[in-house]
Amino acid sequence: MxxxxxxxxxxxxxxxxxxxxxxxxxxxxxxxxxxxxxxxxxxxxxxxxxxxxxxxxxxxxxxxxxxxxxxxxxxxxxxxxxxxxxxxxxxxxxxxxxxxxxxxxxxxxxxxxxxxxxxxxxxxxxxxxxxxxITQRKQAEAALRESEAIARENIERVQLALAAGAIIGTWLWDLQQDRFSVDEGFARAFGLDPALGRVGLSLEQVVATVHPDDREALSNAINEAIKRGGPYAHQYRVRRANGQYYWIEANGRVHLATDGTPLSFPGVVLDVEERRAVEEERNRAAAELRALTETLEQRVAERSAELLRAEEQLRQSQKMEAVGQLTGGLAHDFNNLLAGIAGALELVATRLSQGRIVDAERYIVAAQGATKRAAALTHRLLAFSRRQTLDPRPTNVNALVNGMTELIQRTVGPGIHVETVGVAGLWPALVDVSQLENALLNLCLNARDAMPNGGRITIETANRWFDHDAARTHQVPEGQYLSLCVTDTGVGMAPEVMARAFDPFFTTKPLGQGTGLGLSMIYGFAQQSGGQVRIYSELERGTTVCIYLPRHYGDATDDAVERIKLPTPQAEVGETVLVVDDEPTVRMLITDVLEELGYTVIEAADSGAGLRVLQSDVRIDLLVSDVGLPGGMNGRQMAEAARQQRPGLKVIFITGYAENSVIGNGHLEPGMHMLTKPFAVGTLAARVRELMNA
CATH class of the missing domain: 3.30.450.20 (PAS domain)
Known part of the structure; x- marks a missing residue:
């Protein structure tokens, strides 16, 4: 148990x-x-x-x-x-x-x-x-704080208004009973009987005193305030006892029950007539200020336009002055050359008519010399304007300098010592070798002329890497460049001389000792090659001129100074050349030269006639064509159209200046070559034979 x-x-x-x-x-x-x-x-x-x-x-x-x-x-x-x-x-x-x-x-x-x-x-x-x-408690506390802040704000506004004497009346609208009671000040402001205000008015009685233009906006503002509850403020005009309309501002607050039912709408009426007048005056002043500002801006714009026109006129005047200087110098030099050519040819004709052939040869040599100087002058002008024909090749500039040092030393004379400083590992440049040689020789000749009592010329090469700041200073794109600088120990240049050093025909040498085209030619050549030229000089301290060329990313040959040897070429049997040129004299000379060498020559005066020959079945081994042609196509377009039918057609373009947009900025297709006018007949014959054998 x-x-x-x-x-x-x-x-x-x-x-x-x-x-x-x-x-x-x-x-x-x-x-x-x-x-x-x-x-x-x-x-x-x-x-x-x-x-x-x-x-x-x-x-x-x-x-x-x-x-x-x-x-x-x-x-x-x-x-x-x-x-x-x-x-x-x-x-x-x-x-x-x-x-x-x-x-x-x-x-x-x-x-x-x-x-x-x-x-x-x-x-x-x-x-x-x-x-x-405790969320509800927190929300209630926040609402209480907001209500207290609004109440304090309203009290402060009322106190300020009372202190300024701006409050002219109060109202209380019992929204539940729809009873609108006002004090005596409100009633008088609206032109109403004060006794009715104490008993109670209808909203219609109050609205009847509002300016007709303001009633709709007032009704919308009241309805919106009753709907959302909270503060209310609105300005409108009311008719007072004297029949005049005055601006007032109604300020109040709509009290809502917890369920959102509107309960009461108390508020005060403020006299804002003076404030509105001040605001209107301020707005009027602002409008006047805006109008004045617009007028000033318009005058400034007109003045700016006048200044721009004056500046344009000044630029045009300076341009015409530069053109005048250019054409004046050009006319002077060409007139001298033409005088020599014309005089020599006239004497040749006279001696031939007299049977004095021996004397004629001397004048022919003089005319040829003047022709060569005219061609050199033209090339310098084209170099300055960056319109010369360039044959850019990957070039070892150190090898070019070394190959020219002996020639430069003989040219400047024994009183000047020439030394070279070539940096090891110099980057190659894609440049026209003959033009760079001419530029270097010109710089050394200028250096010699700056040292009449002898001195030293230093030719220096270096690799340069231009970052953003350095490229902006030298006015070239960022990247890698090589520099070729020639420095002398001569008299130097003043700042005003340096500022004009690249101007065509500007020279400080005595009359007859310089054309003023050397530095301008070098400047144009460097710009056309994608590089730049800069001068650094001090009076009595010497001058340095630097040519900056873009680096070529590839190998360069070391035979930059190799000269073309011109043999005496003869045509092989049946070889045919088509010559297209709109200048009859040039066409005749080329035809005569080639026929004497044994070529069969076909002539055409424009691109249309030339293309018809090229599209026929006639044998054509080589096309010799001017670049600028009439007939609807230029020489380059004609050659490209012909190559569609004759893919291996060999072409020599001849031109008086570099039409870069036509020849492709120096980039010719294989089998196409360029020859610049004027040219020696031997050069033409050698180039023709070279292409025939290729």
Missing amino acids: TSSGENEQLRSARYALADCEQRYRGLFEAIDDGFCIIEFIDGPQGPLSDYVHVEANSGYERHTGIRHVVGKRIREFAPDEADGWVALYGEVLRTGRPLRFERYFDAAGRYIEVSAARFEGVSPRQVSVLFRD
């Missing part, structure tokens, strides 16, 4: 314990507040540096927005905030002092009051935490 009685007591105790546990669990889940128990554990950062949630009710998730927290450590789901929570709750665990604070939980979108206390349970490491939603 005893054993049976003990078992009965044990079952009763278990039932009681289960019932207690069920009641606890029901109470635990039933409370609206969030509740959890955390237990501190040893974490990776040391003892008690992490904790795990051992208990949490459903309210925990509602209040914090964190789901399924039981069994999770704080560093699992909030690693960035873990240190802060561990520090807060750890202080409660160590000291036993409860903790209470407020916090906004982003996940739940609520303000929560957090209360934590050490949990005196089975484990000495546990803390219980209670989360209570």
Whole structure:
């Protein structure tokens, strides 16, 4: 019996314990507040540096927005905030002092009051935490603060208005009873009977005194304020007792019930007639100022236009002055040359008529010399204008300088010492060799003329890398360049001379000792080659002129100074040349030269006639054509059209200047060559034979 009685007591105790546990669990889940128990554990950062949630009710998730927290450590789901929570709750665990604070939980979108206390349970490491939603309280406090701020603002406005004597009346509109009562000042402002104002007016009676143009806007403002509640302010005109309209401002506030029902609409009326007058005066003054500003801007624009026209006229005048200087110098030099040619030819004709052939040869040589000087002058002009024909090739500039040093030394004479300083590993340049040779020789001749009593010329090469600032200073694109500099120890240049050094026909030499085209030719050649020229000089200290050329990314040949040897070429049987040129004299001379060499020559005066020959079945071994042709196509276009039918056609273009847009900026197709007028007949014959043999 005893054993049976003990078992009965044990079952009763278990039932009681289960019932207690069920009641606890029901109470635990039933409370609206969030509740959890955390237990501190040893974490990776040391003892008690992490904790795990051992208990949490459903309210925990509602209040914090964190789901399924039981069994999770704080560093699992909030690693960035873990240190802060561990520090807060750890202080409660160590000291036993409860903790209470407020916090906004982003996940739940609520303000929560957090209360934590050490949990005196089975484990000495546990803390219980209670989360209570205080969002409504916070919102009520914020609304109260806002209402107080608005009330203070209204009080301040009323106080300011009273102090200024601006308030002329008050009103109270009972929106529930639709009863509109006003004080005496309001009634007088609206031209109403003050007795009616105390008893109560209808809104229609008040609106009847409003200016007809302002009624619709006033009605809309009132309806909008009643709909949303809160502050209201609107300006409009009312008719007073004297029948005149005056500007007023109505300021008030619509009070709403908790369900949004409009309750009352109190307010005051302010006299703003003077303020409006001031504002209108200010607006009028602003309009006048804007009009004045526009007038000034227009006058400035007109003055600027006048200045631009004057500047354009000045530029045109300077341009005409430069053209006059250019044409004057050109006419002077060409007239001298033409006089020599014409006189020599006239004497040749006279001597031939007299049968004195021996004397004729001397005049022929003189005419040829004058012709060559005229051609050189033309080339210099084209170089200055960057219209000369260039034959750019990968060039070793050090080899070019070394090949010319002996010639330069003989030219400048024994009183001047020439030395060269070539940098090792100089980058190659893609440049016209003969033009670069002419430029170097010209610079050395200028240096010689600057040292009448002798001195030293230094020719130096170097590699240069121009960054953004250096490229902007030298007016070239950024990148790698090589420089070719000629330095003398002569008299130097004054700043005003350096400023005009590249002008055509500008020279400081005595009359007859210089054309003034040397530096301008070098400037144009460097620009056309993608580079630049710069002068550095000091009076009595000497001058340095540097040519900067873009680096060529490729190999260069070392035979830059090799000269073409012109054999006496003869045609092979049947070789036929088509000559296309619109200048009869040039066409005749080329035809005579080639026929004397044994070639069969066909002539055409324009591109249309030339293309018809090229598209026929006639044998054509070589085309010699001017670049600029009449007939609808230029020489390049005619040659390309012919190559569609004759793919291997060889071409020599002859031209008086470099039509870069026509010849492709110096980039000719294989089998195409360029010859610049005027040319020696031997050069033409050698070039024809060279292409025939290719």
